[in-house]
Amino acid sequence: MKLLSMHDAIAALVHDGDTVAIEGFTACIGFAAGHEIIRQGRRDLTLCRMTPDLLYDQMVAAGCARKLVFSYLGNPGVGSLHCIRRALEKGIPAPLELEEYSHYGMVGRYTAGAYHLPFFPLRSYVGSDMPAVNPRIRMVESPYGDGPIAVVPPLNPDVAIIHAQRADRSGNTQLWGLLGVQKEAAFAAQHVIVVVEEIVDESVIRADPNRTLIPGLIVDAVVHEPYGAHPSYVQGYYDRDNAFYLRWDEISRDEAATRAWLEEWVYGLPDRAAYVAKMGPDLVERLRPGEAWADRVNYGEYR
Amino acid sequence: MADYTPSEMMIVSAARALAGVRTVFVGVGQPNIACNLARRTVAPDLELIYESGVYGARPARMPLSIGDPTLVSGATSVCSLGDLFGLYLQGGRMDVALLAGAQIDRFGNLNTTVIGEYARPRVRLPGSGGACEIAINARRIFIMMPLSRRAFVERLDFCTSPGHLTGRGERAALGMPGLGPQRVITDKGLFSFDETGEMVLESLHPGVTLAEVQGAVGWAVKVAPDLQETAPPDAEELRILREELDPKGVYRR
Numbered sequence: 001m002k003l004l005s006m007h008d009a010i011a012a013l014v015h016d017g018d019t020v021a022i023e024g025f026t027a028c029i030g031f032a033a034g035h036e037i038i039r040q041g042r043r044d045l046t047l048c049r050m051t052p053d054l055l056y057d058q059m060v061a062a063g064c065a066r067k068l069v070f071s072y073l074g075n076p077g078v079g080s081l082h083c084i085r086r087a088l089e090k091g092i093p094a095p096l097e098l099e100e101y102s103h104y105g106m107v108g109r110y111t112a113g114a115y116h117l118p119f120f121p122l123r124s125y126v127g128s129d130m131p132a133v134n135p136r137i138r139m140v141e142s143p144y145g146d147g148p149i150a151v152v153p154p155l156n157p158d159v160a161i162i163h164a165q166r167a168d169r170s171g172n173t174q175l176w177g178l179l180g181v182q183k184e185a186a187f188a189a190q191h192v193i194v195v196v197e198e199i200v201d202e203s204v205i206r207a208d209p210n211r212t213l214i215p216g217l218i219v220d221a222v223v224h225e226p227y228g229a230h231p232s233y234v235q236g237y238y239d240r241d242n243a244f245y246l247r248w249d250e251i252s253r254d255e256a257a258t259r260a261w262l263e264e265w266v267y268g269l270p271d272r273a274a275y276v277a278k279m280g281p282d283l284v285e286r287l288r289p290g291e292a293w294a295d296r297v298n299y300g301e302y303r
Numbered sequence: 304m305a306d307y308t309p310s311e312m313m314i315v316s317a318a319r320a321l322a323g324v325r326t327v328f329v330g331v332g333q334p335n336i337a338c339n340l341a342r343r344t345v346a347p348d349l350e351l352i353y354e355s356g357v358y359g360a361r362p363a364r365m366p367l368s369i370g371d372p373t374l375v376s377g378a379t380s381v382c383s384l385g386d387l388f389g390l391y392l393q394g395g396r397m398d399v400a401l402l403a404g405a406q407i408d409r410f411g412n413l414n415t416t417v418i419g420e421y422a423r424p425r426v427r428l429p430g431s432g433g434a435c436e437i438a439i440n441a442r443r444i445f446i447m448m449p450l451s452r453r454a455f456v457e458r459l460d461f462c463t464s465p466g467h468l469t470g471r472g473e474r475a476a477l478g479m480p481g482l483g484p485q486r487v488i489t490d491k492g493l494f495s496f497d498e499t500g501e502m503v504l505e506s507l508h509p510g511v512t513l514a515e516v517q518g519a520v521g522w523a524v525k526v527a528p529d530l531q532e533t534a535p536p537d538a539e540e541l542r543i544l545r546e547e548l549d550p551k552g553v554y555r556r
Contacts, residue, residue: 025355025384026370050384051432074429077331077368085427100416102431103354104388111385123393124436126477127412127465133421147478177375178355179383235372242367292376 002222009221010036021048021157025180028163032228032272038062050106057081067097071106082252105152112154113188119151160189163229166198171219174211177235186214195223227276238287309490312508315536317488321346328352328400336548354433356387392440400441403448409501411466411484414459438464443485450489450519457521467500506531
């Protein structure tokens with residue numbers, strides 16, 4: 001029951017006006033899910049992500065977003081996110097509201113959300129202009145007499161979408177490589193969609209429980225979507241398509257070219273499988289990494 | 304004509320500044336190359352910490368982004384971002400952080416947020432990322448950026464990451480754990496910070512005049528009484544840089 005197609009998972013769990021977190025720090029960014037949200041024409045979303053990346057640039061260009069909650073608004077290693085800049089600087093295709101934090105502030109917001117705490121204290125923001133433009137960043141006095149400390153409020157998305165290497169059919173999800181803030185975002189959310197490269201048997205999960213980041217307990221839908229994070233990467237499965245990140249810098253500078261790209265690669269395709277077919281076998285092959293296996297660990301048998 | 308570029312002089316200077324350092328927080332591009340050069344020369348025990356949650360990276364290729372998968376494979380440890388900022392940064396395990404900005408003022412305060420007004424920006428920049436808390440918590444901050452009048456400004460449009468604010472002592476009074484900016488490493492010369500917390504030119508790179516530096520800075524530059532000339536890159540530094548770290552010359556131009 002939990003195993004759904006991307007279409008059905010998004011149709012069931014993402015609604016107009018929702019607060020949505022598609023997390024993944026450089027790695028495991030849920031592009032397939034974001035593209036399906038674009039295809040289904042969702043509007044007025046509050047999009048949360050530490051690094052909006054190309055995905056939210058595309059979703060903003062497609063008119064899905066009303067607001068961004070974020071901490072780093074760039075194309076990592078390349079430069080600007082031009083669609084988001086166009087929305088902010090020129091109101092194209094629509095004005096965009098910003099709620100801006102630092103990285104640790106965003107981590108703290110998800111953590112407070114996941115732990116059901118009223119706020120998260122952190123040693124940041126003092127001396128910075130950031131609290132002046134975001135009144136939700138506050139200073140409080142430590143009750144233990146250690147002076148003032150910055151606090152940020154909890155963030156509880158309506159839905160979190162997490163891309164990972166593998167899960168079983170119940171949504172018990174294993175992730176390795178960069179862990180980002182996915183665990184906190186998932187536990188903070190009302191609903192969770194996990195999107196994975198492989199569906200594995202429950203016994204695979206149980207053989208290595210330390211690697212299970214997200215338990216099926218909090219997962220509403222599991223989507224099997226190979227290459228669903230392209231052009232970002234999945235550790236051990238495929239490399240980051242850096243050439244596309246560079247190319248997007250050119251495409252996204254031009255509004256018409258951006259629309260044409262969305263038409264060709266999102267609206268014009270029914271699903272991710274069609275996208276992967278359109279990528280072509282050469283690109284898929286080029287992004288395949290070599291192998292670097294970890295040693296097995298012995299959990300021991302205790303009877 | 305020197306047989307090295309101003310960028311190479313800047314990278315080599317940053318590497319030398321890391322002598323004896325144990326942990327450095329680093330981004331991609333020139334700072335990354337500087338740290339790898341330091342590890343092969345003056346700081347063999349140097350460990351690189353990336354904002355993506357990687358400690359002790361041993362990249363097999365030049366990473367385009369701080370989240371490149373080559374940073375994960377073969378690293379000492381990969382942790383969540385909660386652990387990275389909570390345990391490594393706030394826990395006091397970052398000796399030096401290399402930062403940069405679109406704008407810097409004389410007290411080493413940095414802007415990476417907007418040019419113009421926040422509500423109506425002329426240029427929207429990426430924002431803080433982790434820089435705000437890194438500037439507050441890392442033990443020492445080294446700033447690495449090319450000198451230009453557009454960047455070295457009298458007044459920031461926005462203070463993203465605090466340096467010495469409006470003078471030495473202010474950080475401590477606000478309870479900031481880190482010591483703040485200690486050096487500014489540029490393509491024309493090297494700066495430290497004096498007892499008032501203001502940037503002071505300590506050294507000119509070979510062939511650079513004081514007038515050139517002043518011309519690229521938006522305030523009257525303080526100059527150390529014993530202004531030095533930076534030692535040019537030596538043959539070994541240039542060999543490692545050109546043959547091993549950046550063979551395509553992307554970051555040395």
